[in-house]
Amino acid sequence: MERPKKQVLLFYCVEAEDLARKVAAQSDYIKLQTIKWRSFDDGFPNLFIEKAHAIRGQHVAFLASFSSTAVIFEQLSVIYALPMLFVASFTVVLPFFPTGSFERIEEEGDVATAFTLARMLSNTPISRGGPTSLVVYDIHALQERFYFSDTVLPLFETGIPLLQQRLQLLKSDKVIVAFPDDGAWKRFHKLLDNFPMVICNKVREGDKRIVRIKEGEPAGCHVVIVDDLVQSGGTLIECQKVLAAHGAKKVSAYVTHGVFPKKSWERFVHKSKEEHENAFTHFWITDSCPATVSAIANIAPFEVLSLAASIADALQI
Structure with missing residues (x-):
């Protein structure tokens, strides 16, 4: 007997909009939601989650892209806010874990930024449905799954x-x-x-x-x-x-x-x-790195294989 599918409300960062639309096109059970990504005059984020009351009791996901340090703070702010809006469950999809190749300390003074980012994601508040699920594709070092605390449930997928x-x-x-x-x-x-x-x-x-x-x-x-x-x-x-x-x-x-x-x-x-x-x-x-996809579109020898169907499936787990 096939399990009934759940309706998922999918938020996304600006950079990942094309991928988010492809994910939503995979299933009638995934509905895109919007965030106002604004900034104050001093450059710090001025963010607004549209229809916040309507997501109460719903399964909610956020498609992230940490392509630069400049966009991580604003997305973490949203990631921390969404599960506190009384959602039934919360999933973060971060296709590319960007600090994954900086996981080793070879001499005193090295900073393992992969561990730092894992700690930041591990501090995502627990929703009414329990710990946040974190979907990552082909993380660079397999031992990094142990960098996350028990407050998140990492799901490691592959392309x-x-x-x-x-x-x-x-x-x-x-x-x-x-x-x-x-x-x-x-x-x-x-x-x-x-x-x-x-x-x-x-x-x-x-x-x-x-x-x-x-x-x-x-x-x-x-x-x-x-x-x-x-x-x-x-x-x-x-x-x-x-x-x-x-x-x-x-x-x-x-x-x-x-x-x-x-x-x-x-x-x-x-x-x-x-x-x-x-x-x-x-x-x-x-298409785990959206900026690259935009740069190499239709340029030989490159060809993009989309993660959209795989992400849509992961949102039903």
Whole structure:
């Protein structure tokens, strides 16, 4: 017997509006709600939750995007306010946990900002229905699930099913999956065990970090490099070079989070026929980083795989 679906009222930040509309389009049970994102003259937020009385007793969610420190404070203010409006349950969807790669303290004085952000989210007030649910996709370090206190219920999802669906369309190619390092292999190999695999690793030679193939044979295949996120893209480019040197017929890439600070995505754009032949055939990302999606729309080799259906499903859990 199928469980009855719940009606969810979905609020969203300005940056995530396109994704929120895609999520709502997935289900008649998800209704978009609005917030007035205003500022006082001094720059601090002047926020207003529309129809606050109407959300009492309702299942409420908020779609966040912490793309910069400038927008985190205003969104946390809303996240702290919504569960206090007598809602039946509260869910925060933060597709990309942005400080995830800053989780280690290697020497005294390092600040683990991933832990700081987890503590801030853990302070979300409890709603009438209990602790807040927090939905995150492909968090960078798996141990970060333990950074959250018992006042929130983290739900860790993955974008890999979107890649699986996309790879099924490459029927004419012999597809194998490559991982840029052991960390990516540990994270994703069980989700992609229906494909042959190549594992790379990075070794230091003087001041340089050289990518080498540790295991697997890419010759004659369409190799898809898989990782959780990309920043400058340097590691992916070095992987592409070594895979091509070992006979890969084509090389593509998938990352859940296309961060690409300082327009580093431009390194992957096909600027000429010669570059096209020696570059990434496809570069798949999800829409977890809305600013990147806006920047790379319809630019080869990029293709966006939307998390909308997955988020809609997560809101029914």
